Amino acid sequence: MRKKSILDLQSMKKKGEKLTWITAYDFPIASFAEQAGIDMILVGDSLGMVVLGYEGTIPVTMDDCISHCQAVRRGAKNTMIVGDMPFMSYQISDESAVENAGRFLKEADVDAVKLEGGRRMCSRIRAITDAGIVVCGHIGLTPQSSGVLGGFKAQGRTVESARELILDAIAIEEAGAKFLLLEAVPPEVTEYITKKLTIPVYSIGAGASCDGQLIICGDMLGLFQAFTPKFVKKYANLAEITISAIKEYCDDVRNVKFPEDKHVYHISEDIAEFEKLFEEFK
């Protein structure tokens, strides 16, 4: 399959074709996602929780993100990749935001960057877009500002909160973002924003009435055990499969059932010669 561009995303929106989007943080999952025919990959700063074991996304650094984006690109050469800008890589100034967004493209060959926030981030979105970089907006539950939100809480459930989201969405499109992610937002609000905006609108926990869906690989594969948001559908339980495989390996080793003859390298000269060698060291 050919790598998608923002033109494909736009035409899919027009035709009502749903876009499929999943996170990946490493070479194997990226490669499996591409083989499965996914449309787009996010290297989320959720890597901090899903693969590094932090309790939130705040500790994740630019270097973490770049290194995981590089691994994902090596695994999915023909897939559109979005790099997620980590906390403090774009909050300080337009200049440092552009510089860090540029690193994702120069060092990790991603196709777009995502950053959290609505009107308060529009100057960043404009600056990065003006540098020639595709930006994805992200509003609703924004994990990097969960302190201000009072936790990992759904957004837009009241009329007043929905109004803020709609104003943010419109401002993000005007600032030049090429697509928008809504996280943990009621479907009614998602549907309104999706119809209101020209750019594609995608959902993670924001219902079906938009232009496509994102899911966290660790959640859908059952690799992440700390919590399961309401919006997750588990398609596999790789934790269970992995634990039972490692248990079986431990049993085999303890009972000398592994390795077997087929797992070893055989000598290529007469055994008698080896016996002589071993005699030498007696």
Ligand SMILES: Nc1nc(=O)c2c([nH]1)NC[C@@H]1CN(c3ccc(C(=O)N[C@@H](CCC(=O)O)C(=O)O)cc3)CN21
């Ligand atoms: N594995 C994983 N999955 C995610 O969806 C995810 C991450 N990590 N890390 C970054 C953020 C954090 N996110 C979260 C974290 C917790 C909830 C959660 O527990 N939500 C509750 C309460 C919602 C509310 O009170 O409004 C839920 O029941 O869904 C949701 C999204 C989404 N992102």
Ligand SMILES: CC(C)C(=O)C(=O)O
């Ligand atoms: C939770 C999603 C939207 C994200 O930003 C991430 O995976 O980091």
Ligand SMILES: [Mg+2]
């Ligand atoms: Mg993120």
